[in-house]
Amino acid sequence: MKAPSNRSSRPEFQPDLKSFQQQLVRLFTNEKERQQFLQSTATEYATFQNIQSLPKAPVVIYADLLKSTADGVMSSIFPAIRSCFSEDQWIDLLEHYLPAYPASHYRLNFIARDFSRYLEQLSPEKPWLAEIADYEYQELAVEENEIEPSITCSFTPLLSQTEIVNLRPLLNKTLCHRRYNFDVVEAVSSILNDSQPLMTPLPQSTIVVFFRDPETHRCRQLKLGTLAESVLLAATEEQNTYIHILHKCLAVESNAKIEDRLSELLAIVNDFHDANLFTGNQQLSLAI
């Protein structure tokens, strides 16, 4: 029965059009419903007058086109994860993932953004899979980040005491910082570069920063030690000049001599600048 025509500003036909589109999409995307539809006769599948009379072959064509698009996008974003599954397993995985996390954004690549979370829920006994997926997705997210990581000055190594006291580093605006429980960097490298099948990675705390190179526009990843991470975290606080950063990082537990640690910290700062993780300096005049 149709809804009363005077109920709202929304036209009367809307529920029918909406219902048709919802059912059509379910047939295209839900394997179980599609199989039921394909095996049914018209009278057995009588939920909507148009849907029941649809020809069956086109439904399969659209379902295949959608699978092919999803496969293409997801395989290109997650090459390491893809290589962990057979063709059938992979397609099956996508067929379950996409309805669970429907694409709510108009950009095609965004269909990938919840895949790590999905794997985490799907395979809690293999937590490294979700971490590898996150690692692979960050590369795309950083490369497509709307913010531009412009370099504000050419860097020369910090020499004078005045510079150390008055300047603070500017961070690459596309910076993304992750702590993993497994060495995902090594795992992905061995899969992609050495064509090795994924071995269960050993638990190993791994700190990774992702950022976009302002010149090549490619995502770069740096694996950090705890001291380098402490430099980075201290640098994220806007009031911290280099001297504050060094001061904070010297407090990180270590058996090394203070002179050696200071040299190490300055080397880290220089490395961050060389890599464009720090993209310039800003003058601050704060008391030490």
Place this chain on the structure above:
Amino acid sequence: MRQIVGKPFSEIKKELPTLGVGLGLRREIADEIFKCHQLIDWLEINPENYMGTGGSASKRLKLAKAAFPLVSHGLNLSIGSADDLNKHYLQDLKTLLDFIEAPWWSDHLSFSSINDRYLHDLFPLPRTQETINHVVARVKQVQNLIGRPFLLENISYYLQVPGSPFNESAFIAEIVEKADCGLLLDVNNVYVNATNLNFDPYEYIDSLPLERVVQIHVAGHKENAGQIIDSHGEAVIEPVFALLRYVLSKTDVKGILLERDQNFPEFLEILLELKQIREIAEEAKSESAVKSVIQTGVSTRP
């Protein structure tokens, strides 16, 4: 920006620039496109690839803008969806169109999202009066919001929605007439649909309001299990060129675009296809000039 509000589309079309023969800007062939910019008149972009992104996509867009006139051809306006229009999408699109200074913009007569879920494919609509009213209202809404001339494209489809009282060309004609917008005629889609669904593509073209065609798409397709699939990944075949020739003999257009989205060949092959399209366009132009002379009895030659 061109003022379009309140102006009939026939007037708007006259004022649109003639862009010539263009190519779809794709990341995989962008370097070659920029190198060969003298052989390509204009570029078409998929706005979804450039809305809200930075990095290499943004750089590519800026390079393209510096070297070519740009037009936007969207995939996710979802003009036929029963969902409300996505205002966030439209705002992002407007920003992009303003940046590229698009003389016009286009999307497909289809739906590609429902329940706020994007399917990233184009699905056919039931061809009913209700759908016509629905789409017309939405086209008017987006035209007002964007403020630039809008074209709807005929899609390729593999499913005839039962219970559709309108045939496809009548459905398209009703919508573009009532919404008073332009038409982007994809001659490869016409060929694909005519072959798969067994109708005469020339009769189909004749029944469209050709005076509203601003732009033409030309593309390749592939065969799969007895069906032709609109893949944009193969060379253009002669019957599709023939349809292009036919349309150009019937109406003048402002731009013809070659779509190549995957399975990229040597770039020379793409350039040769562009050359062929250009020859067809020039031939049609000469024929039109001759016809005009015959009809008016006045020679334009010195």
